Amino acid sequence: MKIQQSISLKAYNTFGIDVKAQKFVEVTDQSQLKSILEKNTLSLLILGGGSNLLLTKDFDGLVIKNNIKGIDIVVEDNDSVTLKVGAGENWHRFVMYCIDNNYCGVENLSLIPGNVGASPMQNIGAYGVEVKDVITKVEAINLKDFSVKEFENQECDFGYRTSVFKTSEKGNYFISAVTFKLSKHPKLNTSYGAIDNELKEKGITNPNIKEVSDAVIAIRKNKLPDPAQIGNSGSFFKNPVVTEGVKNTILQNFENAPNYQQPDGSYKMAAGWLIEQCGWKGKMIGNYGVHDKQALVLVNHGGAKGSEIFQLSEDIISSVQQKFNITLEREVNII
Numbered sequence: 189m190k191i192q193q194s195i196s197l198k199a200y201n202t203f204g205i206d207v208k209a210q211k212f213v214e215v216t217d218q219s220q221l222k223s224i225l226e227k228n229t230l231s232l233l234i235l236g237g238g239s240n241l242l243l244t245k246d247f248d249g250l251v252i253k254n255n256i257k258g259i260d261i262v263v264e265d266n267d268s269v270t271l272k273v274g275a276g277e278n279w280h281r282f283v284m285y286c287i288d289n290n291y292c293g294v295e296n297l298s299l300i301p302g303n304v305g306a307s308p309m310q311n312i313g314a315y316g317v318e319v320k321d322v323i324t325k326v327e328a329i330n331l332k333d334f335s336v337k338e339f340e341n342q343e344c345d346f347g348y349r350t351s352v353f354k355t356s357e358k359g360n361y362f363i364s365a366v367t368f369k370l371s372k373h374p375k376l377n378t379s380y381g382a383i384d385n386e387l388k389e390k391g392i393t394n395p396n397i398k399e400v401s402d403a404v405i406a407i408r409k410n411k412l413p414d415p416a417q418i419g420n421s422g423s424f425f426k427n428p429v430v431t432e433g434v435k436n437t438i439l440q441n442f443e444n445a446p447n448y449q450q451p452d453g454s455y456k457m458a459a460g461w462l463i464e465q466c467g468w469k470g471k472m473i474g475n476y477g478v479h480d481k482q483a484l485v486l487v488n489h490g491g492a493k494g495s496e497i498f499q500l501s502e503d504i505i506s507s508v509q510q511k512f513n514i515t516l517e518r519e520v521n522i523i
């Protein structure tokens with residue numbers, strides 16, 4: 189365990205932003221983490237895969253890159269398996285492990301970048317599934333007194349792209365492991381988005397979880413830029429949730445505006461559609477801009493500053509506010 193000084197974070201964030209960290213260390217187990225935390229007096233940035241953040245300036249503190257690995261079976265019977273997974277495991281590799289073992293529940297979350305430890309932070313979601321549906325516990329280390337706490341699912345206060353770790357407990361914990369309960373009997377969810385179409389095109393009528401995962405991967409590859417080729421952090425903004433009245437006002441002028449009724453009677457509007465209507469889709473400002481296939485994704489084709497991408501996000505928020513009177517909220521963490 190070596191503490192490095194003044195290193196570039198370019199390789200550690202999927203936007204590919206080149207800023208420096210004053211100090212940087214990778215930890216592979218809890219005891220290493222505790223000994224680092226006990227001595228540290230600097231401000232902290234905990235880093236997983238760096239796929240949901242925008243670095244806007246050099247970080248004058250200590251970056252801890254989480255590499256705590258391990259997948260352990262806690263309990264298993266004929267119907268389900270409960271797995272405790274180290275926070276530093278790569279999310280997609282964990283999904284592939286589940287598919288190889290026919291453990292069901294995370295197949296719709298295939299190909300989401302980042303680490304297992306960040307998955308509860310914003311309650312990752314895609315294609316009709318959220319990770320809260322399969323999480324039973326989150327193990328986390330208190331950054332003040334280094335005690336270990338197990339948060340039960342209910343205590344995490346999960347919501348759309350949010351949890352207690354992003355709100356009231358923000359900055360207070362290092363997530364060290366996540367426990368998932370997965371089913372051994374496939375209960376597939378293929379009705380969302382284009383999954384059914386994708387399966388139909390391949391002539392698959394009775395899919396298994398691998399085929400659902402493959403369909404999700406194909407859809408995602410078609411729409412979302414691969415961070416290895418084009419810097420990005422996925423959806424930069426959340427889809428706004430509005431009242432029925434606001435939704436109806438928009439539909440009066442734009443009858444095709446995508447909207448999805450929520451269980452509480454509110455409506456989720458598609459931020460990508462709103463941004464596209466404001467003329468941003470595919471717009472480039474030099475080497476950065478708005479993705480041409482998905483206006484919710486801001487992109488860095490190389491060399492952009494985080495502050496420039498942040499300003500672009502401000503400009504997008506202003507124009508959506510002006511045209512639709514809706515305030516977009518960022519999904520990406522601004523550092």
Ligand code: FAD
Pocket residue numbers: 202233234235236237238239240241254275300301302303304305306307309310311312313314361362363364412413414415420421422423521
């Ligand atoms: P990081 O970016 O490293 O960290 C994110 C935040 O969590 C930071 O504030 C960090 O300090 C904090 N953090 C990270 N690890 C820990 C820890 N162990 N303890 C405490 N705090 C921690 N998200 C979705 O929900 N659905 C999608 O479909 C989706 N698609 C994406 C597609 C692309 C191409 C990209 C680039 C991103 C996408 N994302 C999506 C966003 C992102 O992949 C997820 O939010 C992912 O969970 C982030 O994981 P990470 O390890 O990279 O987190």
Ligand code: EPU
Pocket residue numbers: 313314315316381411421422423424425426427446458459460461462464469481482483484519
């Ligand atoms: N749309 C447009 N123009 C665009 C983009 C989208 O009109 O430029 C329309 C689409 O035609 C569709 C609607 O908006 O009618 C929704 O688009 P899409 O299905 O692509 O999904 P999204 O709402 O833009 C969300 C998540 C993604 C997740 C997908 C699939 C958020 C903020 N984003 O995107 O998550 O993968 O659904 O479930 O909820 C992420 O969080 O980083 C992320 C990529």
